[in-house]
Amino acid sequence: MDFLLEPLTLVTFTPLLGVLVILFLDQEQKNAARWVALVTSLVTFAISIWVLAQFDQADPELQLVIDLPWIQVAGWNIAYHMGVDGLSILLVLLTTFLTPISILSTWTAIEERVKEFMIFFLLLEIGMVGVFLAQDLFVFYIFWEFTLVPMYFLIGIWGGPRRMYAAVKFFLYTMAGSILMLLAILWLGIYQGTFSVPELTRMGGIPANVQFWLFLAFAAAFAIKVPMWPLHSWLPDAHVEAPTAGSVILAGILLKLGTYGFLRFNLPLFPQAAVQLAPWIGALAVVGILYGAMVSYAQRDVKKLVAYSSVSHLGFVMLGLFAINAQGIQGGILQMVNHGLSTGALFLIVGMIYERRHTREMDAFGGLWRVMPVYAVLTLIVTLSSMGLPGLNGFVGEFTILLGAFGSQALNSPWFAGLAAAGVILAAVYMLYMFQKMFLGPVDKEENRALLDLNWREVVTLVPLLVFIFWIGLYPAPFFNLMAPAVDKVVAALQSAAVAGLH
Amino acid sequence: MTLAEFADNLSKTMPLNVVILWASGLLLVDLFVPKGRKGITALLAAAGMVVSLGFSIAQTGAQTTAYGGMIAVDGFATFLTVLFLGSGLVGIVLSYEYLNRQGIQRGEYYVLLMFSISGMILMSLAADLIVVFLALELLSIPLYVLAGFARPKPDSEEAALKYFLLGAFASGFVVYGVALVFGATGGTALAHIVDSLAAGAADLTLLTIGAALILVGLGFKVAAVPFHMWTPDVYQGAPSAVTAFMAVGAKAGGFAALLRVFVTALAPLAAELTPILWGVAALTMILGNVVAIAQTNIKRLLAYSSIAHAGYILMALVPYGQGGVVGDAVASALYYLLAYAFTNFAAWAVVIAIEKREGRGLLLNDYAGMGRRYPALAAIMAVAMLSFTGVPPTLGFVGKFYLFSTVIEGGFYGLAIIGVLTSLVSAYYYLRVVVIMYMQEGVPLAERDPWVYLTAAAAGVGTVALSIFSVPLFAWAAQAVLTLY
Numbered sequence: 001m002d003f004l005l006e007p008l009t010l011v012t013f014t015p016l017l018g019v020l021v022i023l024f025l026d027q028e029q030k031n032a033a034r035w036v037a038l039v040t041s042l043v044t045f046a047i048s049i050w051v052l053a054q055f056d057q058a059d060p061e062l063q064l065v066i067d068l069p070w071i072q073v074a075g076w077n078i079a080y081h082m083g084v085d086g087l088s089i090l091l092v093l094l095t096t097f098l099t100p101i102s103i104l105s106t107w108t109a110i111e112e113r114v115k116e117f118m119i120f121f122l123l124l125e126i127g128m129v130g131v132f133l134a135q136d137l138f139v140f141y142i143f144w145e146f147t148l149v150p151m152y153f154l155i156g157i158w159g160g161p162r163r164m165y166a167a168v169k170f171f172l173y174t175m176a177g178s179i180l181m182l183l184a185i186l187w188l189g190i191y192q193g194t195f196s197v198p199e200l201t202r203m204g205g206i207p208a209n210v211q212f213w214l215f216l217a218f219a220a221a222f223a224i225k226v227p228m229w230p231l232h233s234w235l236p237d238a239h240v241e242a243p244t245a246g247s248v249i250l251a252g253i254l255l256k257l258g259t260y261g262f263l264r265f266n267l268p269l270f271p272q273a274a275v276q277l278a279p280w281i282g283a284l285a286v287v288g289i290l291y292g293a294m295v296s297y298a299q300r301d302v303k304k305l306v307a308y309s310s311v312s313h314l315g316f317v318m319l320g321l322f323a324i325n326a327q328g329i330q331g332g333i334l335q336m337v338n339h340g341l342s343t344g345a346l347f348l349i350v351g352m353i354y355e356r357r358h359t360r361e362m363d364a365f366g367g368l369w370r371v372m373p374v375y376a377v378l379t380l381i382v383t384l385s386s387m388g389l390p391g392l393n394g395f396v397g398e399f400t401i402l403l404g405a406f407g408s409q410a411l412n413s414p415w416f417a418g419l420a421a422a423g424v425i426l427a428a429v430y431m432l433y434m435f436q437k438m439f440l441g442p443v444d445k446e447e448n449r450a451l452l453d454l455n456w457r458e459v460v461t462l463v464p465l466l467v468f469i470f471w472i473g474l475y476p477a478p479f480f481n482l483m484a485p486a487v488d489k490v491v492a493a494l495q496s497a498a499v500a501g502l503h
Numbered sequence: 504m505t506l507a508e509f510a511d512n513l514s515k516t517m518p519l520n521v522v523i524l525w526a527s528g529l530l531l532v533d534l535f536v537p538k539g540r541k542g543i544t545a546l547l548a549a550a551g552m553v554v555s556l557g558f559s560i561a562q563t564g565a566q567t568t569a570y571g572g573m574i575a576v577d578g579f580a581t582f583l584t585v586l587f588l589g590s591g592l593v594g595i596v597l598s599y600e601y602l603n604r605q606g607i608q609r610g611e612y613y614v615l616l617m618f619s620i621s622g623m624i625l626m627s628l629a630a631d632l633i634v635v636f637l638a639l640e641l642l643s644i645p646l647y648v649l650a651g652f653a654r655p656k657p658d659s660e661e662a663a664l665k666y667f668l669l670g671a672f673a674s675g676f677v678v679y680g681v682a683l684v685f686g687a688t689g690g691t692a693l694a695h696i697v698d699s700l701a702a703g704a705a706d707l708t709l710l711t712i713g714a715a716l717i718l719v720g721l722g723f724k725v726a727a728v729p730f731h732m733w734t735p736d737v738y739q740g741a742p743s744a745v746t747a748f749m750a751v752g753a754k755a756g757g758f759a760a761l762l763r764v765f766v767t768a769l770a771p772l773a774a775e776l777t778p779i780l781w782g783v784a785a786l787t788m789i790l791g792n793v794v795a796i797a798q799t800n801i802k803r804l805l806a807y808s809s810i811a812h813a814g815y816i817l818m819a820l821v822p823y824g825q826g827g828v829v830g831d832a833v834a835s836a837l838y839y840l841l842a843y844a845f846t847n848f849a850a851w852a853v854v855i856a857i858e859k860r861e862g863r864g865l866l867l868n869d870y871a872g873m874g875r876r877y878p879a880l881a882a883i884m885a886v887a888m889l890s891f892t893g894v895p896p897t898l899g900f901v902g903k904f905y906l907f908s909t910v911i912e913g914g915f916y917g918l919a920i921i922g923v924l925t926s927l928v929s930a931y932y933y934l935r936v937v938v939i940m941y942m943q944e945g946v947p948l949a950e951r952d953p954w955v956y957l958t959a960a961a962a963g964v965g966t967v968a969l970s971i972f973s974v975p976l977f978a979w980a981a982q983a984v985l986t987l988y
Contacts, residue, residue, distance in 0.1 A: 073977040074831050074905065075912075113875075138904075142895040149894060152934075156942045157874075164942050168934055175894075175930055179923040186904070186911045186919075 006066050007054065008082040011047045011092065012129045015040055015122035022118050030114040034107060037118035041100040041125065048096040055089055060485035062135060062198060071138070077194040081136035086486030087263055088132045090333060090479065091256055094340045095132065097464070098252045099125045102245040105348055105461045109244055109355055110158060117158060120150035121245065128253050132260060137185045137195040141178070144221075144261075147254065148174055151246070159241040166234075166241035173234040177221035184217035188269070201268040201493070208272045215273035218266050219281075225258030228281075228318060229288040232311050239307035244351025247303070251310050252344035256336045259317045263329070267321070268490055271497030278322045278410035285322065286419045288315030293426035297433060301360045302353075305434055306346045309386065312423060313339045319420055320401035323411055324494050328404025329487045330480055335397030337479070338385070338472060342394060345382040345465040349375070352458055353438075356451050362434065367443035372453040376439045378462050385469045387431045388424050393472035398424060410498065504571075515569040515576050518559040518584050519624045525551030526617035533610030541608050545599045548613035552588050552595075552620070559584045566986065568630065572692055575630035575763075575986040582837055582983035583627035583759050586844060587752060591620045593848050593958055594748035600952045601744045601855050607653050615645035616748065623756040627763075630986065632681040632691040632717075635760045639677060639724065642756050643670050646749055650741035658862065662740025669733045673723035680716030683709050696768040697988040711775050717764065718779065724757030725813045728787040738806035743858055746802065747851030750809050751844045758816060758840060762833055765823050766985055773824020780821045781918060787814030788925040795932045799867050801854055804932060805847075808891055811929060812843055818922055819906045822913025830984070831912060835905040838980040842890070842902035845966045850887035852959035853880050856949045864948075867936060871945025880949060880956070881940045883963035888933040890966045893926050898970045 003009055018040030022033050055063060062083030071078040084092060103121060110117050127150065130143030148171055156167035189195040192203060206214065224231045239247050267274050292312030299305040317339065320332030352375065353368075354360055369376040381392070388394040406417035443449055454462075472479060504512070513520055529551065533544045559581060567576050594616060602608040622642030629635045647670060651663025685691050687709035688699035699705040723730040738746045769776060791811030798804040819836045822828040857873075857880075858864045873881040890899030903926065910919045969976055 071974060071977060073974070073981050074834060074908065076908070116878075142900075145895045145900070149889065153941065156938060164938055167942075168931070168938065171934060172927065172930055176927050179927055180920075182904070183907065183911065183916070183919050183923060186908050190908060190912050 003066050003068055003080070006064070007047065007051045008064050008066055008084060008133050011044060011051055011096065012082070012126060012133060014044045014047060015125045018122045019119050022115055022122075025115055027113075027115055030111070033115045033118045034103070037122060038100055038103050040122060041096070041103055044125065044129075045096040045100060048093055051084065052089065052093060055084065055482070057086075057481055058485060060489040061085065065135070067135075067196075076138075076189060077196065078138045078189070079136050079196060080139060081196055082133045082139070083135045083198070084133055086483040087333065087490070088260065089482055090337050091132045091253075091260055092129055094256070094337050095125065095128045095253050098248060098340060098344055101344070101348070101461050101464060102248045104457060105248065105351060106243070106245045107457055109351060113157065117154070120153050121249075124150040124154070124249065128249075128257065131257050135197045137189060137197060137200075140197075141182060141185055144257065145175070145178055147257070151250065151254065154246040155238060155242045158243040158246070161241075162237065163241040166237040169234050170238040173231075174224055177224035177231075180217045181221035184214045187214065197264070197269070204271075206270065208276075211270040211273040212276070215266055215270040215277065218261065218270075222258040222261035222266065225261065226255060226314050226318060227258070227311060228284050229291050229311065229315070232288070232292075235311060236304050236307045239310070239347075240301065240303050244347060244354070247347040247351070248344045251307075251347055252340040255310060255314055256340060259314060259321065259332070259336055262318070262321055263333070263490070267324070267494060271494050272500070274322070274494060275324065275410055275498040278324055279412065281322045282319055282405070282411045282416045285315045285318035286416055286423075288312065288318070289420050289423035290426065293423050293430060297426070297430040300362055302362050302434060302438065303347070303350050303360045305362075305430060306343060306350060309346075309427070309430065310339070310343055312427060313343065313386070315423070316398055316401050316420065319405050319416060323401070323404040323408035324491065324498070325404050325408055325410075326484075326487055326491050327400050328408060329491060330483055331397055331400030331404055333483050333487070334472070334476065334479055335394075335401060338393040338397045341465050341468050341472075342382055342386040345462060345469075346386060348461055348465075349379050349382060352454065357447060362437040364445060365438040365448060366441050366445060367439070368448060368451070369439045370443055371448055371451050374453050374459065378454070378459075378466065379439065380435065381466055381469065383431045383435050385473070387428045391473050393469045393476075396473060396476045512569045512574075515565075515567055516574060516628065518555045518562065518588070519621060519628065521555040521558055522551065522617055522621040522624060525554070526614050526621065529617065530611070530614045533614065536610055541610050542599060544610040544613050545595055548617055549592055549595050551617065552591050556585065556588045556592075559588060568986070572694055573631040573634050574628045576628060577986045578983040579759075579763065579833070579837070579985045580627040582979065583755060584624050586755055586841060587620050587623040587627070590748060590751045590755075590844055590848075591616060593962075594744065594752075596954045596958050597747055597848070597852060597855055598742075598744035600950075600954060601742070601858075604950060605653060605742060605860060607742065609652075612649065612652060615649050619645040619649070619752065623752055623759070626756045627759040629760065629763065630693050630767075632684060632693070632764070635764065636674070636677055636681055638756070639674060639720070639760070642753065643674070643724070646745075646753060649745045650737055650749075652745060653742045656740075656862070658740035659742065660740075662737045665733050666737045669723065673720045673730065675720075676716050676723075677720030680713045680720060683713030683716065687713060693764065693768040694988040700768075700771045707772070711772055714765075714769050714772060714776060715779060718761070718776075718783070721757050721761050722783060725754050725761070725816075726810045727783050727813050727817060728790045728810065731787070731790070731810045734810055735803045735806040738809065739800060739802045743802065743851060743855045746805075747848060747855070750805070750847050750851070751840075754809065754813060755840045755844075758836060761820065762836060763985060765820065766829055766833060767987060770824050770829070777821060777824055780817065780823075781915065784814055784817035784821055785918060785921050787811070787817060788922060789814075792925040792928045795929065798932070800865055801867055801870070801936070802865055804867070804936075805850060805854070808929070808933075809847075811925065812839075812891070814925070815839065815903065815906055815922060818918055819909045821915055821918060822909065825913055828909060828913045831905075831909045833985060834980045834983065835902075835909045837983050838905050838976065839902040841976065841980070842898035842966075845962050845969070846887050846890040846897070846899050849883050849959055849962035849966055850891070852955050852962060853884040853887070856880060856952060856955050856959065857947060858950075859948075867939055868945070869947060870936060870940050871943040871947065872940075873945075873947045874941035876947055877949050880959065883959045884940060885937050886963045886966055888936050892930045892933045894930075896967060896970050898966045901970045901973050
């Protein structure tokens with residue numbers, strides 16, 4: 001039973017303890033529920049720091065591995081197989097970092113059925129961390145599908161006016177992709193004889209034409225999750241209708257499940273197909289960058305603007321991943337973290353103004369800088385970070401991705417990076433437009449004059465994000481060092497497959 | 504047959520004998536139970552089933568035949584017998600208060616339930632086509648009566664009559680099929696059919712037609728398309744407690760016969776029969792799921808869902824002719840029947856809790872607001888809906904995983920894709936129930952019925968817990984092997 005005390009089990013399942021405590025609380029004990037949830041998520045964060053402390057930066061292999069045979073019937077070889085390496089450590093930390101911040105942001109925003117909200121939120125954390133740590137396809141699929149359930153409830157019960165439509169669309173759209181992935185997982189488990197991801201990667205030996213279909217099946221699930229153009233139409237509805245904390249987690253972490261999936265499964269398991277399809281995925285990524293940016297600019301609702309900006313930003317990540325070189329992938333992973341921080345912060349910011357004015361139409365604002373200076377400064381920093389201003393985190397990620405894409409052999413054309421760079425300019429356009437409409441100019445709406453600036457709790461939710469925005473922007477080396485060995489290993493495997501494919 | 508042989512046969516079929524004798528005895532005893540105290544009959548019926556369950560569990564690991572080869576006692580039969588008896592017990596627990604509330608409490612209910620279970624048990628033991636037919640009738644006729652138990656409600660009487668007429672018609676198909684098989688091979692025992700095929704002495708055309716007709720008749724019982732037309736009306740009209748039991752019991756009984764007959768005796772005909780099975784499975788999954796979208800009555804919705812799940816199980820039967828896959832085919836079908844039993848009873852327990860007299864409380868809108876007022880019941884219904892859809896961590900997901908695994912092993916990728924896509928379609932209407940419960944306002948009223956609540960809780964918790972601690976169930980399904988000749 002000592003697998004229960006293994007670090008990775010603890011970091012995944014500690015929120016369950018919080019759930020059990022909250023189940024026995026009364027409906028009226030709202031503050032108790034909030035505090036239990038917050039403390040549980042902080043404890044989980046502490047455990048993830050402990051995991052980081054035990055993480056050996058120089059080791060490209062999986063660490064802190066748990067590998068217990070689970071279901072060994074019917075010819076299956078399913079194990080409770082968890083492990084962390086350079087590809088996932090940052091994402092696990094991002095998850096455990098954003099969850100307490102999101103819970104803190106709900107203190108006054110969620111007043112109805114607080115107990116259930118916290119239960120679903122903690123269950124969601126279990127699912128997300130589990131996805132990042134799972135090294136067995138069956139375990140991965142369980143955690144992956146399971147994240148749909150609490151998110152569906154979070155959107156559907158505590159969301160905006162069109163929440164039911166958004167929640168059902170989110171669930172069905174995402175399930176459509178993952179259910180095709182299930183068939184690919186079954187194929188791998190049966191015909192390769194194991195469900196273990198490291199084993200499958202080591203074995204290789206899948207014929208190229210079969211790899212193609214398996215790649216597409218997995219890609220169906222991940223592309224919908226990222227979301228890649230043209231499978232993105234669930235995103236604006238889900239993001240806009242979700243409650244603030246839900247949007248922060250949806251944008252900050254859940255979208256990363258898709259990009260992580262490409263990195264962990266599609267690239268190592270199907271290397272020939274990955275190299276073969278890289279230009280196509282790169283093209284879709286560039287379309288996503290440009291399309292997301294252009295549609296963002298057309299929005300009147302600031303939350304929808306930020307939602308479409310996610311499509312654009314994650315297009316960069318996808319471009320980086322499918323540059324299939326060390327710079328591209330490292331940039332991609334770093335940008336995943338950056339997007340989680342910046343866009344998470346943006347959704348918190350939108351939530352703060354929504355709590356005050358109950359509208360998100362940009363036309364309803366204007367001149368907020370005079371009224372809420374602290375809010376304005378923090379928003380400005382986050383806006384600049386999202387835009388990719390040098391000195392802040394977004395620039396490091398985007399620059400590395402563009403470097404990788406420009407020199408990529410898999411993509412084999414400078415136009416990918418060229419057009420993506422245009423996306424950087426467009427990002428500046430819509431972000432600065434948003435900032436100008438909301439914060440600059442005269443205060444011409446009466447309701448805006450009486451707005452209160454941020455209270456201490458709200459500042460506390462934003463400041464940690466800003467600390468990392470500056471840290472990654474000014475000194476990204478520690479973050480790159482964490483992921484470098486594992487990325488090099490993936491790239492080496494892919495490049496040998498690319499060479500093999502040429503013969 | 505000498506007396507010693509007779510005693511031997513009896514001892515091998517003890518679970519079956521106990522149920523039949525106990526039910527017959529109960530019929531007499533019930534005469535002396537006063538009208539308002541039918542709880543005694545219910546309790547005695549439950550006791551009888553527990554006794555039979557004890558005998559059945561004692562038989563684990565047995566592999567033998569009885570009655571001159573007409574009965575096969577093996578792991579397959581034991582698994583299904585335990586499933587039937589368990590379903591029967593849950594059926595009694597769900598029915599007692601429900602019958603009181605609906606004003607239709609009669610002692611014969613429990614006796615009929617037991618007779619139907621005896622038919623199901625016989626079905627799982629049957630190694631001869633005549634015994635299959637006998638079991639089919641023994642299973643079905645009490646169900647016809649039970650479907651009409653809520654007389655004089657016209658819904659119930661219509662359900663009973665429809666079930667009876669269509670069921671008799673389907674049984675006719677089975678008999679005709681058995682006759683053709685007899686003509687083709689010269690015998691009705693499964694062992695005889697296997698020998699006949701091996702010796703090349705069987706008339707293949709006649710045998711194939713006979714097999715197809717048997718498929719039609721048994722397909723009716725499990726609600727496969729296009730033999731499903733009775734299912735929505737009968738499930739809706741019959742008293743909910745009967746439907747809950749029927750959905751699991753009759754389906755498992757039908758599949759017991761299908762699995763044993765096809766896998767044991769008809770494997771050489773796989774080339775002809777597999778396309779038919781493929782078509783029936785695909786049609787069943789598609790139609791069951793698509794038509795369910797339009798339903799507004801929870802009982803009809805669960806009826807179409809039942810059709811769809813029959814389709815998923817049929818999917819596992821499609822690769823029955825492939826030697827390496829057939830073991831998994833049988834095991835996955837049995838596992839899914841078990842998963843379906845848990846999920847089904849969880850859902851129907853909630854339906855029974857919400858149903859009122861005069862058939863009120865059965866529309867989907869009557870569930871609005873349940874998330875707030877009855878959070879535990881709503882959670883159990885939500886778990887059941889997720890399990891039906893196949894979302895982890897539920898037994899429904901693990902069951903579907905096993906079924907799809909079998910199909911992919913068999914190489915039927917197209918059917919697997921149809922299976923997953925129809926599962927996706929089903930998510931839409933199952934989620935609708937969840938949406939209505941949690942995201943709409945309403946004032947539902949659940950009946951105070953501690954036994955129903957207990958059943959719902961046990962089934963709901965089991966659906967989740969057994970999917971995580973799934974190895975014991977897998978092991979049990981894996982050792983449910985069919986006697987091969």
